[in-house]
Amino acid sequence: MWSFLLRLVLRNCLRHPLRTSLTVLGIVVAITAFGLLRTTIDAWYAGAEASSASRLVVRNKNSLTFSLPLYYRARIEQLEGVKSVSYADWFGGIYIAPKNFFPRFAVEPRSYFELYPEFVLPPEQMKAFVLDRRGAIVGRKTAEKYGFKIGDQIPIIGDIFPGNWSFVLRGIYHGADSKTDESQFFLQWDNLNETMKKLAPDHANEVGIFLIALERPEDAPLIAQRVDKLFASSRAQTLTETEKAFQLSFVAMTEAILTVIQIVSFLIIVIIMAVMANTMAMTARERRGEYATLKAIGFNDSHVVALIAGESLLISLSAGAVGIWLLYPLAEWVGHRFGSIFPIFLVAPRTPLLAAAMALLIGVVAAIAPAWRASTLKVAEGFRGIG
Amino acid sequence: MSVIVEIANLRKSYRRGDQVVSVLQDINLKLERGEFVALMGPSGSGKSTLLNLIAGIDTPDSGRLEIEGIDITGMGEAELARWRADHVGFIFQFYNLMPVLSAFENVELPLLLTRLNRRERREHVDLVLELVGLTDRAEHFPSQLSGGQQQRVAIARALVSDPTIIVADEPTGDLDRASAREILDLLETLNERLYKTIIMVTHDHIAAERANIVRHLDKGVLTDLVERPRQRGSH
Numbered sequence: 001m002w003s004f005l006l007r008l009v010l011r012n013c014l015r016h017p018l019r020t021s022l023t024v025l026g027i028v029v030a031i032t033a034f035g036l037l038r039t040t041i042d043a044w045y046a047g048a049e050a051s052s053a054s055r056l057v058v059r060n061k062n063s064l065t066f067s068l069p070l071y072y073r074a075r076i077e078q079l080e081g082v083k084s085v086s087y088a089d090w091f092g093g094i095y096i097a098p099k100n101f102f103p104r105f106a107v108e109p110r111s112y113f114e115l116y117p118e119f120v121l122p123p124e125q126m127k128a129f130v131l132d133r134r135g136a137i138v139g140r141k142t143a144e145k146y147g148f149k150i151g152d153q154i155p156i157i158g159d160i161f162p163g164n165w166s167f168v169l170r171g172i173y174h175g176a177d178s179k180t181d182e183s184q185f186f187l188q189w190d191n192l193n194e195t196m197k198k199l200a201p202d203h204a205n206e207v208g209i210f211l212i213a214l215e216r217p218e219d220a221p222l223i224a225q226r227v228d229k230l231f232a233s234s235r236a237q238t239l240t241e242t243e244k245a246f247q248l249s250f251v252a253m254t255e256a257i258l259t260v261i262q263i264v265s266f267l268i269i270v271i272i273m274a275v276m277a278n279t280m281a282m283t284a285r286e287r288r289g290e291y292a293t294l295k296a297i298g299f300n301d302s303h304v305v306a307l308i309a310g311e312s313l314l315i316s317l318s319a320g321a322v323g324i325w326l327l328y329p330l331a332e333w334v335g336h337r338f339g340s341i342f343p344i345f346l347v348a349p350r351t352p353l354l355a356a357a358m359a360l361l362i363g364v365v366a367a368i369a370p371a372w373r374a375s376t377l378k379v380a381e382g383f384r385g386i387g
Numbered sequence: 388m389s390v391i392v393e394i395a396n397l398r399k400s401y402r403r404g405d406q407v408v409s410v411l412q413d414i415n416l417k418l419e420r421g422e423f424v425a426l427m428g429p430s431g432s433g434k435s436t437l438l439n440l441i442a443g444i445d446t447p448d449s450g451r452l453e454i455e456g457i458d459i460t461g462m463g464e465a466e467l468a469r470w471r472a473d474h475v476g477f478i479f480q481f482y483n484l485m486p487v488l489s490a491f492e493n494v495e496l497p498l499l500l501t502r503l504n505r506r507e508r509r510e511h512v513d514l515v516l517e518l519v520g521l522t523d524r525a526e527h528f529p530s531q532l533s534g535g536q537q538q539r540v541a542i543a544r545a546l547v548s549d550p551t552i553i554v555a556d557e558p559t560g561d562l563d564r565a566s567a568r569e570i571l572d573l574l575e576t577l578n579e580r581l582y583k584t585i586i587m588v589t590h591d592h593i594a595a596e597r598a599n600i601v602r603h604l605d606k607g608v609l610t611d612l613v614e615r616p617r618q619r620g621s622h
Contacts, residue, residue: 298468
């Protein structure tokens with residue numbers, strides 16, 4: 001019996017090829033768009049997700065735009081539970097044109113790369129970078145995108161730090177895993193500081209943030225408190241937080257956008273649900289006579305409900321499967337095309353599951369009203385209008 | 388002959404807006420096994436409603452309706468569906484075939500509700516398709532068949548589960564004269580040779596002539612009874 005019903009469902013799906021194709025197309029687009037939007041939200045949080053629990057970030061309490069004196073480093077290193085300390089500055093700048101964006105940081109090479117083992121660099125390239133004050137290191141994605149090769153001169157027009165800068169590419173790092181950002185560009189902080197000594201001596205020997213590696217991640221709150229207490233009466237008070245909290249503070253600035261994206265992703269599902277429900281209602285209305293005939297012959301309500309629900313689910317789930325299948329190459333394309341905005345644009349394992357659940361929901365919701373009407377249909381009423 | 392349909396004081400009315408329209412009033416009727424009955428009457432006389440009540444696809448307001456001694460008026464929807472599967476074969480004016488199923492699959496439909504296995508179902512379907520002369524059209528879909536052929540598929544479907552009664556609502560109403568004659572020949576054969584009880588609603592006097600009992604309905608009331616021996620070769 002059920003194999004027969006399945007056969008009937010399959011054939012019913014193919015009765016109006018154009019209608020079914022358009023419905024399937026609509027669901028495919030909706031599910032793919034849903035998956036892409038969810039992946040976009042995940043990409044927004046990628047920095048926070050990839051951050052380590054054993055690192056702290058120290059910044060100026062007033063604002064990230066204010067700097068901290070370099071000598072704080074030695075005092076932080078003295079604290080119990082601190083394994084090592086490094087520092088960095090957001091360099092900014094423009095590579096040829098503003099559209100060529102990739103994150104650029106001035107760092108202290110040795111301590112910084114010790115702190116970030118996820119940036120994997122061949123030792124000889126690391127050595128070349130350390131030895132060359134004008135040297136730079138770039139991530140694999142950015143190198144591929146702009147065709148950078150080791151030894152290339154990379155010109156950067158300064159904005160925060162004015163002037164025409166030129167760096168020699170000494171190494172190309174790759175990520176230890178897929179969650180590592182491979183788009184960043186690093187220059188030597190000493191190079192930046194030397195220039196600042198000449199152009200703006202008041203701002204020399206100052207850094208944007210300190211980065212602390214902890215002996216034990218569980219000590220993070222305690223050490224953060226100690227660092228801030230240490231500089232509580234200094235001219236530049238500090239705000240110390242975990243790397244994750246630091247990253248999330250950036251995400252929080254764009255929370256409204258994320259909320260809108262979340263709403264839009266679900267609105268797309270609601271819209272396609274309405275379209276699918278309308279299609280199924282129209283389909284079931286056309287087949288009232290057939291349902292009445294089946295009932296007259298002796299088929300019961302559950303058989304008729306199975307026919308309608310089966311058709312609705314077959315369309316929504318098969319379209320959902322195609323949508324999920326398309327999501328991966330599309331996400332890869334988006335990641336490649338907009339890598340500078342979303343350094344990590346990967347489909348999370350939960351995204352296809354959520355998309356599949358949405359496809360299932362579309363199928364179930366679209367079937368409810370027509371299945372109810374068909375199951376409560378009186379046989380004699382169903383025959384009216386045939387002919 | 389044993390009584391197969393026994394109806395006593397059957398009433399049926401419909402609500403149309405605020406008004407209650409009486410369709411059948413105190414119907415009393417007895418039909419015996421093996422009879423071929425034609426129900427005639429003008430449009431709105433209640434003949435299709437009476438047929439629907441006998442077939443168990445509609446329920447009366449009051450009265451008794453027994454088929455083979457079983458009162459079906461008290462049955463629920465699910466029980467009625469099972470009862471119809473076992474006891475009633477349907478023939479409709481517009482055939483009511485499933486357009487996505489082949490002739491074979493359409494005929495097989497009622498057997499899917501039985502315990503018969505695939506091989507047994509095939510045997511039954513092959514037999515009735517042969518009986519209606521459509522063996523060579525078994526794999527054709529309704530859209531590939533003429534009206535007369537579609538109605539023969541519907542008759543095969545009505546016959547395949549060997550029901551107690553066959554109800555036919557205007558079975559020739561959508562057919563040309565030649566096809567209608569073929570269908571009536573077939574119904575007559577089923578009645579005479581297989582001893583099937585057939586209750587047919589029709590407007591058509593030529594069709595009614597094939598029945599051995601003709602009952603007229605007017606404004607929901609059974610009026611006259613015409614019993615006649617069949618006139619062989621008159622059609």
